[in-house]
Amino acid sequence: MKKSVVCKDERGFAIVAAAMLVAISIFFGLAAAVVVEHSRLVEGAARVQQLQSVRSREELSLRVLSGGNVEVVNKGSLPSVIVDFLINKPNGLVVIPVENAVPYLGAFKRETFTITDEDNLREFDVGVLTQLGNVFWRG
Amino acid sequence: MSLFKEQRGVAEIIGFLIVTTALFGAVTYVLAAKGQQAGQQAQGLIDIMREAEARQGELISYAYAENNQENVKVYLFNYGTENVGENARFFTQGRENQALKHDDNHIYKDAATGALYNSIPPNRLVEIILPKPPENEFYLTVLTKHRGVFSWRVVLR
Numbered sequence: 339m340k341k342s343v344v345c346k347d348e349r350g351f352a353i354v355a356a357a358m359l360v361a362i363s364i365f366f367g368l369a370a371a372v373v374v375e376h377s378r379l380v381e382g383a384a385r386v387q388q389l390q391s392v393r394s395r396e397e398l399s400l401r402v403l404s405g406g407n408v409e410v411v412n413k414g415s416l417p418s419v420i421v422d423f424l425i426n427k428p429n430g431l432v433v434i435p436v437e438n439a440v441p442y443l444g445a446f447k448r449e450t451f452t453i454t455d456e457d458n459l460r461e462f463d464v465g466v467l468t469q470l471g472n473v474f475w476r477g
Numbered sequence: 478m479s480l481f482k483e484q485r486g487v488a489e490i491i492g493f494l495i496v497t498t499a500l501f502g503a504v505t506y507v508l509a510a511k512g513q514q515a516g517q518q519a520q521g522l523i524d525i526m527r528e529a530e531a532r533q534g535e536l537i538s539y540a541y542a543e544n545n546q547e548n549v550k551v552y553l554f555n556y557g558t559e560n561v562g563e564n565a566r567f568f569t570q571g572r573e574n575q576a577l578k579h580d581d582n583h584i585y586k587d588a589a590t591g592a593l594y595n596s597i598p599p600n601r602l603v604e605i606i607l608p609k610p611p612e613n614e615f616y617l618t619v620l621t622k623h624r625g626v627f628s629w630r631v632v633l634r
Contacts, residue, residue: 354497357504364512368519375526379533386533393556421554422589422602424541431543431552433588433602467602471538471556 392416393470398443400476402464406454410466412443419443419469423453426463532623535561539617539629540602548577549609549633551617552588555597561621563596568618569610577606 397414412418419442425432434453443449453459465475536557543550549569555561562585567574576584583593585603597603607617613633620626 351497354500354504357501357508361504361508361512364508365515368515372519372522372526375523379526379530382530382533386536389536389556421600426541430550431541431588435589465541467540467554469556469600471536471540471554473538473540473554 389470393472396468396470396472398466398468398472398474400464400466400474402460402476403450404457404460405452406456406459407450407452408459408464408466409448409450410443411448412445415445417442417444420451420466421469422467423451424465424467424473424475425454425459426465528623531559532621532625534559535621535623535625537561537597537619537627539627539631542617542631542633544613544633545606545609547609548606549631551605551607551631552602553597553605553619554602555599558599560596560598561625562619564622565596566620567605567607568616568620569607570612570615571618572610574607577608579606 395414395416396418397412398418398420399411399413401409401411403409408423410420420436423434423436425434436451436453453464463475465473467473534557536555538554538556540552540554542552553562567576578584579586579593583595584605585594585597586592586605587594588602588604594601594603615631616628617631618626618628
């Protein structure tokens with residue numbers, strides 16, 4: 339009789355312990371999934387914040403030269419990547435991509451880009467669009 | 478004396494069974510009811526965080542706006558890494574406006590190549606056409622699919 343009670347005791351506790359273990363495992367799994375998602379979110383937020391910070395520090399200036407050339411000066415402390423040149427003509431905005439050129443402009447560097455064959459570029463507003471989404475117009 | 482011992486043994490068994498049943502019942506309840514509830518809450522949290530992650534990846538900037546007769550052509554640039562602007566809503570001065578379609582389906586036109594899009598691909602400058610508001614200076618607000626809100630002050634020349 340005594341032995342049987344001990345066995346029942348152990349079996350009962352084992353069932354309860356197993357059930358609690360399963361419950362703990364389930365809750366731990368859910369918590370782990372939430373923590374993983376949260377860390378991804380925080381990492382992404384930090385990346386975007388860094389991008390916005392770099393974006394706000396970007397500063398380029400333009401000078402239109404003869405022969406369809408534009409001199410771009412990077413006045414910021416970080417490199418810039420030029421995506422498009424913009425020419426504001428009376429019949430609409432003309433967008434000239436610089437995919438085939440070298441669009442990378444190091445910090446405090448100046449580079450001259452030939453963006454058109456036209457020689458009357460000085461008559462129009464000329465701008466430059468960077469990879470960080472900033473547009474700088476000729477001052 | 479022996480009878481007392483036997484009674485105590487039976488009481489111990491009954492007591493143990495009650496405790497075990499109560500514990501097992503509590504655990505089963507937690508597993509069945511709270512477990513499901515916790516699962517739903519965790520899934521809800523994960524959904525919210527994924528939505529926020531998608532939203533923070535949406536990065537568009539305003540480049541330029543052109544004044545036409547009845548419309549305004551707005552140039553937007555996607556400086557993020559994901560497509561942005563599918564099913565976006567546009568507001569000028571707080572009033573919602575439908576962007577005019579370049580063909581049956583597309584409202585975005587690549588400013589450099591003329592390609593038509595449903596959303597703005599990364600690193601592309603696109604144009605959208607909106608009805609011109611009465612003023613030449615207005616706020617343009619874009620509300621994206623992931624509830625990202627972008628607002629710019631537009632001055633038409």
